[in-house]
Amino acid sequence: MMESIILWVLALLSAPFFSALILKVKAFFGGKKGPPLLINYYTLIKLCKKGSVYSTSTTYIFKMGPMISLCASVTVLMFLPIAGHAPIFSFRGDIIFILYLLGLGRFFTIAAAMDTASPFEGMGAAREAYFPIICEASMFMILILFYTLTSELRLAAYFTGCQPLELWLTAGSPMLFIIFSFFIVLLTENSRVPVDDPATHLELTMIHEVMVLDHSGPDFAFIEFGSFCKLFFYSTFVARLIYPFSTYNIVWDIGLFGISLVAVYAAVGVMESVMARYRMDKVPQFVLTSFALAFFAIVITLEFVK
DSSP: OHHHHHHHHHHHHHHHHHHHHHHHHHHHHTTSOOOOTTHHHHHHHHHHHSOOOOOTTOOHHHHHHHHHHHHHHHHHHTTSOGGGSOOSOOOTTHHHHHHHHHHHHHHHHHHHHHTTTOHHHHHHHHHHHHHHHHHHHHHHHHHHHHHHHHOOOOTHHHHSTTHHHHHHHHHOTTHHHHHHHHHHHHHHHTTOTTTOOTTOOOGGGOSHHHHTTTOOHHHHHHHHHHHHHHHHHHHHHHHHHHSOOOOSOHHHHHHHHHHHHHHHHHHHHHHHHHOOOOOTTTHHHHHHHHHHHHHHHHHHHHHHHO
């Protein structure tokens, strides 16, 4: 248990650092030096030192949104097998609980945006509610595949130890479809290019960023830290699938897991550097690709298992 708690704390502390790698990669492609790797820590500290400003049109829901969103992101990491080691909590069916806990955090973020009575934030909230619906369908399709292979509904049963390698040995090459499907879900759920551009400041084209325009100070720090943890959560899925082994030595496992995470975050940075964001009417088609990949993986795998 102590080992799991230490890994969870390390995940919380390192999530802002890994997110800064994306900025470094984008700066490299732009021929720039880029911000320091500790930039996100400086930003969080600066925001926590400021005060929060609330509009007269907002209610307690606006204040609850950032806190519940952060709590949801931090809590799901307690169920995540970090570096292939057992999580803090695990029970049968916890993967369903995790997915709906993330949905709860999104619901209160959307509710906080709607509470501002801003038409722009309402527009972003509508988009935020629409695109993840397709991602949930993709996640449940992947869950069906994992359940078919393992007969388990626990996240720890999929990513603990060498279990990812067992998935590869059982399913074979269709796991490549699952990796790409997970990566598309990662980009969509975390509002990255080509679904959304976190660096844009034009309200008409924003999705996630426009919903948090009215948040400031510690509230905005909660949102930012929650987004770092959420990105870490989805990146772990891809990292464990591209490196499915485990040495059962915590030091080596953390090091190899960190290298895998660096590769995933670097891939996100490359995507944001070489691609432009899609038009809004093209985004659902892109997200549906993850569902199609997961669906084909199930069909092919069931044929192999048979």
